Amino acid sequence: MRIAQAHSLAVSRTLLTLLAGVCTVALATVAQARDGKITRIAVEGGFPPFNYLDAENQLQGFDVEVARALCAKANLSCEFVMQGWEDMIPNLNADRYDAIVSSMSKSEERMKLVDFTDSYYTSPSVFVVRKKTEMPDFQSKSLGGLALGVALGTVQAAYVEQTFPDAKVTIFPSSPDLYKGLADGSIDVVFEDKLAIYDWLTNTRAGNCCEFKGPDIIDPKFFGDGAGIAVRKTDTELREKLNVALAAITADGTYDAINAKYFPFSIR
Template sequence: MLRLSIHTILRGTLVASGMGSFLGATSLQVAAQDRTPMRVAVEGAFPPFNYVDVNSKLQGFDIDIANALCEVGKFECQFIIEKWDDMIPNLVGGKYDAIISSMSMSLERRQKVAFTEKYYSSPSVFIVRKDSSINDVSPAALSDKNLGLTSSTVQESFANNLYPEMKKTVFRSSPELYNGLADGSVDVILEDKLAIYDWMANTKAGSCCEFQGPDLLDVTYFGEGAGIALRLDDKERLTRLNEALKSIKADGTYDMINAKYFPFSIQ
């Protein structure tokens, strides 16, 4: 674990010393009062960034970063698993306070929510099966192919605008998208490069496939990296999260989390 919560530390100390429940409750109440509540939305279906493990616990790069930011920024954080399509509307509506779920900071999204500084960067890329004849990913070359995309992503927006005539199959989640490529339901997919790296490098199913074409970095569609989304008027929380992000990058915490998931820097 990256951190041991202050509640766990205090609880363990009080139990070990045999002190009464009154003192324990008082100490925990003081600790909670020192921290700002923050409800954090995550998708839980985007490994290795965020996913639910076999023990029904949230894991992944986003989760570890969120925990580190909550510790340094003195937030009392609660994770809420949310459907990707509902995240921004429900953030704006007040269901939670932040989205820490690998959300690209596109220009379209910036009109609806505020973002922190980026906490990682990743290009998008086309992926095909290794036995595919596709070696050109221009709109003309792919005009008769079936392109797989994940719903409500920057990749879907990019493809709808730059590949308007191409047949498209939209999947509800990234794991379903990957399966669609592996089983031949689609000819090619467009996905975040870091997200699919784990599937391609570390799973038997992913060994079927390879990157095709250049990295796609158009900021109009893909933004300037992944950031934490907040309501537009939540300026104090934005400042505190930016300061916490700067802190975990300076003290080595960020690098430790990075190395846990990737053999290269993703800053």
């Protein structure tokens, strides 16, 4: 695979420095509260509408609201930790937080490293192109020569690496950067979670540039059976508490109310 960097090294270093600063502050805060039985929840904060920072720099989104509802139902005192995507699982296993509620798909590779709760939503992956782009050749290992974009550290990136080994691929540090690259013509096509990019296509001016193309992709090897909450393999008690709480917020209508706030259709 030929990989073109999406940003200059200087920009990447700046981004990593900013992320590290956010994480350091958050981790220091929860470390002080460790004796108070705080359950620490990690989210990326860069994957709207599932998790993102609003204009007041507060965490919002579907994942965040589901996590809050689960904590309330399970009678857990919870705090959120901002965490860059690449270090999500390593830092969970390093005990820097207790669970990941950040639209993490239950792939085979991840299930070797952590345990997951029951799935709390499902979403296929899709290709999105600029509206005047010719139909991609999805059977070609080079994707018909089109410039393809994916987000760093995602299951979509892993799928592309194996399925389109000869494609010209640009790896972007986050989904918002990926969408910007498609809108400004830096790339021709992206491969992304359908629900995530649906929000961009339908609710942003920039998204008017583009459209879905080709079939939904559902491959359990890469995408598992939906998004789950990741916990350490030794933390069976927390996993079971979250599973019981998930069943409860589904039964009492809380989950459906959160779902309806972000999507005009069920994502279960």
